[in-house]
Amino acid sequence: MELKTVGKSITKFDAFEKVTGEAVYIADVEFPNVLHIKVVRSSVAHGRIKTVFTEDAYKTEGVRGIITGEKIDFLAGICIYDQPPLAKDRVRYIGEPVAAVVADTIAAAEKAARLVRVDYEELPHVEDPVDAAGEKAPLIHEELGSYFHLPGFNPEPGTNIFHHYHLEKGDTEKGFKNSDVIIERTYTFPHIAHAQIEPHGAIAKWSKGKELHIYSSTQGPFIVRGALSRMFNIPNNLVRVTVPYLGGGFGGKSDLTIEPLTAYAAKFFPGRWLRLILTREEMFFGSLIGRGTHSHIKMGFTRNGKLVAADVKVHLAGGAYGDYSINIVTGTGHNATGPYEIENVNIDSFGVYTNTPLVGACRGYGHPEAHWMTERTMDIAARELKTDPVKLRLKNILKPGSENNLGQIIRKSNGDLEGAIRRAVKEIQLDKREEPDNPRFAAGKSIAALMKSPVMSTNAGSSVIIRANRDGTFHLLASHVDMGQGSVTALSQIAAETLGVPVEKIHHNRGVDTEFTPYEWQTVASSTTWKAGSAVKKAAISVLERFKAIASEVFKTTPDKLTASNERIWYGRNSISFADLAEGYVFPDGHAIAGPVIGTGSIVPQGLTYPDRKTGRGELAAEWTFGCQAAEIELDKKTGRIRVKKFVTVLDAGKIINPVMARGQVEGAVVQGIGAALNETLIYSDKGRVRNSNLTDYKIPTPEDTPDEIVTVFLETPQPGGPFGARPLAEHGIVSVAPAIANALRDATGMDFYDLPLNQDRILKALYGKGEEK
Amino acid sequence: MKYLVPHSLAEASELLLDTGNSMLLAGGTDLLVEKRAGRISPEAVIDIKRIDNLDRITLQENRLVIGALATITDLLRYKSLPEELEALHDAGKEFGCYEIRNRATIAGNLAHASPGAEFGSTLIALNAEAEIFSIRGIRNLPVENLYIKAGKTVLERGEIIAKIIIPLRNNSASSYFRASRVNGMDMAVINCALQGFYDNNKTGGLNYRVCLGAAASVPVRLPEVEKMLSRIDGTAARSSEVFSGIKSYLLKTLNPRALSLRAAPFTKKVLAGNLIEDACCKVRERLIK
Incomplete structure (x- = not known):
């Protein structure tokens, strides 16, 4: 079958708003009465926090509060829960959040943050991973053995090894014995930065003590939702994560970054939006490298x-x-x-x-x-x-x-x-x-x-919704984050091809909102076109099936006798347009059948x-x-x-x-x-x-x-x-x-x-x- | 912080004297970076951009005069730049990016006293002077004597670089080379400006002025290297002997700081020799063409 849309170099759907500056990114999002956060960060690589002096900072005009980590009773994480959103009594790297200064303006927050003084008892620190894994290394997490982790991970308590993955196949001793030439080398790859154009940002507000809405520059809105829901012990459906346009991720905005800290600080100011936007400098030590x-x-x-x-x-x-x-x-x-x-x-x-x-x-x-x-x-x-x-x-x-190596047979x-x-x-x-x-x-x-x-993850699912409109256009709703890679366009092409409609008839949501768009694990692993794309195809097929089911009532036949093409459902030479089937088919006398058509598609990777x-x-x-x-x-x-x-x-x-x-x-x-x-x-x-x-x-x-x-x-x-x-x-x-x-x-x-x-x-x-x- | 807008050099000088911790603002491409980084916190910023006629570049009989507000772009677009001052053009083309060149001034580049400043080494190699204005009087100072250490010049309170005066020299040519980490916008890892000139009657051999930037805490002239270069007589064998002599001399004598983020001391020393060689060959090419 000749493809009409898939395989074509269609211009990115979001190119116009990005080029013209219309696109709204996290730092463009504004609310009335917003409070600003400036993070006070550890100045020592490893140490115990003795005292946090906040008196001088409190005197700064416009300061509303200074939040520290001493009362935090949970650890953030997804695969292993090992990090408090603010240092509790221990700091483990230079740049670790020690306090969050909350103020009416960012200028006041910055000024006050400079006045927060922290006394540390410094501990030996280690940067090299081989040294850190050695017996003489200072222990960075004494509590490693007590941390919750998902299956498939193997921490070694009493050391700095938080995961040891071991793989063996065959018998290497025999293998090397049978080798004529053995090459042995050591390589290093240093720490690097993602250098995304857009710095990380989060803006959070609590309502009624149990509802949290957070805007975030995240690649994984549902990961953030799940993690915040667990940390604060509130139901999934009362955590709402909204992602505006995202200005580059490269993985550095996946999983969790600054959301737990922002949400924790916001809890002290119910009903008000708290905003944290990292500076360029903080991008190198305040998010992920x-x-x-x-x-x-x-x-x-x-x-x-x-x-x-x-x-x-x-x-x-x-x-x-x-x-x-x-x-x-x-x-x-x-x-x-x-x-x-x-x-x-x-x-x-x-x-x-x-x-x-x-x-x-x-x-x-x-x-x-x-x-x-x-x-x-x-x-x-x-x-x-x-x-x-x-x-x-x-x-x-x-x-x-x-x-x-895994034992999989290559096809x-x-x-x-x-x-x-x-x-x-x-x-x-x-x-x-x-x-x-x-x-x-x-x-x-x-x-x-x-x-x-x-x-x-073995259950890294994707789901999408396609809504049919009465003029023959469609809404495609999905929660992958298009951070420049073009997934909004690619998935629209898949929808258009499957439905057999011009791609212009598909509108894909920009940005994601866990309140309205369906579940997606997260936008990582180069997997969206392949994985969410499969869900799109399923959803489009389910729309066509629904159309056929409705048309079969009109034609008084069974759906298997019907075909779809040219934006119509056909029964022999007779046909009904997608438009007429979209929101309830109306007979000439005015009576209607069926209702608005929605198609859904869900998948999970097979067999992981x-x-x-x-x-x-x-x-x-x-x-x-x-x-x-x-x-x-x-x-x-x-x-x-x-x-x-x-x-x-x-x-x-x-x-x-x-x-x-x-x-x-x-x-x-x-x-x-x-x-x-x-x-x-x-x-x-x-x-x-x-x-x-x-x-x-x-x-x-x-x-x-x-x-x-x-x-x-x-x-x-x-x-x-x-x-x-x-x-x-x-x-x-x-x-x-x-x-x-x-x-x-x-x-x-x-x-x-x-x-x-x-x-x-x-x-x-x-x-x-x-x-x-x- | 106060923002003050004088309309004359005299007024600017007085404001500098009257306000304790104040700084001049011209292009702002250094000032704003320093302020944002928290390295400076002036009580007042004195914006001199409204002072008339300070942005002129004029060619006079024996000299090129660059006003304090002339930007890098002004220099690059200046049509009457004498051929022998081509190093200025070389330096301007390496400087920052288009946007920065539109704002940054040549005088500001000197006054900020960054060790790797494009125009520090270049103006020293060209034997330029700064005309320094103050309500107490005007003095002229060779750019070579302007620097004390990184970020610090001999300018006293109330003093402003009003002009840069570059003497024209018959039978001379100049060039500027720099090493950087990327081709696009970058700071110099090390830079080298070089002037080659004959004496007035063109009887003797070629003489040189050589200045390195980012090799030490201030741009440094290298009299010993200048002497060695003057032994080049145009033969390939002699040149290669001279350049290898210079390279070993620099490996022994240069002492760049160990903690530079841009390059290790050894890298800078190697690059210095190679840049001098490139800059010298370019000057000879320009002079002999």
Whole structure:
């Protein structure tokens, strides 16, 4: 069947309001008599709070209250409940909220916040995850053993390890014994920031002591609803979460961020809206940061290049509270060896408390960390084995019939990894060498393969509602958050295609309100088009079924005799328009049947399970997306700067619903990945303070830093069960950017790098240092 | 905080003297950043933007005069910029972003005394002077003598940089290079401005003035490097010998601060040598073309 809407590059529905400035973001939301919050944050990385002096601050004109954490009797969290919304008697990182100053104006709140003085008894602090997991490390959570956690997680009380994910397959001891070449390396990926354009914000109000309404810049309104409902012991249906337009998330606005604090403070001022908008600086330590891994990998190959054993240890510096990164630990773990079939695997992935800001989801979710080590190591192994890195990969990739680390059997419909690698090689012209004319430059090319699964709860459901209107238009209501990725448009395309109507006839809600729009787990894991899209398709089909049921009464036949096309229901040559069926069909004499038509669709990922307690295996991944990236770079040896001349991404994402938007997702991810590969890192002082909490010294790429050429190719092996054959696509473009660039740098210079970013300090030291500056 | 709007330099100078903790506002691109970061909290801001004729750039017989309110964009759009002052254009093009260039003034860039300021090293290499106004009198000061340390100049209370005077020099050329972390808007990791000139009769070899920014707490001239550069005679072998001599000299002598967020000291030292080489080659190219 020819598709009319799906597969077309329809302009984003929300482009107009975003370009014109009409779109309302959290900071634009205004209420009468709003009170403003300024957070007083810990100035020590680890310590006991002795006294909070608020007298001077209270004297500031306009101050209404100063809230501290001493009376808090609950812990916030989703997977593990380990964090009070305000520090109780202990601070665990610089930037942790210690008090919330509430005032009539933000200026008064800021002024008073500067006057709050906190005395601490300082404790030893630790930032490095390997140190933090060691026996000598200061214990950051003595109470770890008493924290509630969901099944599938494995905290180790008495240590700083809040989750240990262990995976084993085969017998690694035997595997390494049978190996002719063993490569062992250590890699690090530093803490980075999401640098969303829009800072986090929340505005909350309590009514009657038991009803809470919160506006929030969140990717997960129903996650926020569930968590606040539990924390404050109020029913789900009395917590209302409203999300206006969202200005970029990248995972940093998923799960919980500033909502528990805002809601807790608002409880002291019933009937009034309390507003907290973070500053740009607070974005670096007052919400969530990303990555922060130290990884050790050992890979064993036979002489002819068969990868037979892998042993991996990953330590993730999760920050002072573990709830936000606990699933990344599992995700990094089972993806740790990349898109390869290995008979014998042993993986230990540790989520470790550190006295740093909190690590949360960050575009790629464990996969960039994993591929940074695996795809570098594959290149190194190819050299040791004196074979071609492309051939070595092709020999070991997961293909139909392969068993992955989790024990899942890969099917042809999971996608064409071999095709993706071959295409990337072709696009980058890997066999063609061009040496720069000027000897100050060194040029190189390389590839890095990738795979990604959506890491999600086993019951990560989606539901949508479609309402038919009497003029033949439709409302599509869903609670995924369109933060720029274009899901409002993509899901409308799926609805239009299924209903057989022009896409202009679909209106999709902008923003989300848990009071009106149906349940969605949260907008993460590149899963909306695939997962919520499946629910949209179901809902549209249920609308058509309802139309047919009503029409069958009119035609005095059974629904199975009817067909739908051209916005009408047909019975032979007779037909009734969708419009006439939408809100109760009216016969010529005026009597009406049926009522307004509503279609619904609900789904939950099929067959996901918790990992097996002993082996860590199980149905942890609902789907897989495979691909390959390739970089062509030029190093200026005088400046130590890398220029990415060309960057290629080939992904098998199944049916592409909207090609331009899909390409936009990949290109954005590539550029963000280049930022992390070349420059981005949070810099800590020896006291544990983030020193570069601003965009002056946390350098993200600008348009002038993008590659000269970005090539994005989609292979489209259809995904059974995905809407029109679509599978997850979005974050994938970031997964192997760093290893592709580092492999190309090795090709250009013969230098191997294991730590990110590949900035001037690292490169010039390698080029000119010769040990004198160690 | 008070906001004061003088209409003459004299009035501005008096306001500076009368108000204890006050600061001048021109483009505001440094002042507002510092204020927001809580590093300054002036009692009064004295906005000098309403003072007439301060934004002029004029070419006089032997000199280019840049008024205190001339912005980077004004400089970049100035059509009569003498060829030998091309370093000014190089520096302007690297400066901030379009929006910042439209606001920021060249004099403000000097007065803020940031070690890596584009126009600190550039104006020193070009042997520029600042004309400093005060109701107590006017004095001229070489830009080279303006700095005490990062963020601090020798300007006294009531003193305002009214003009920057750049002497024109026959048979000379200049260039400005900087290293940065990204190509788009960034601060200099280190920068280098360089002037090459013949003596008046063009009899002797080429002489140089070299100044580095962000290598120390103030822009620094490098007399030793200037001497070494003057030994270049146009042959490739000699040049490479001189440049490698300069690079080892800089590795030994430069002492950038250890805790810079932009680069490690070793990085800065390596970059300094490489930038001087690039800037010198550019100057020779411009002079000999």
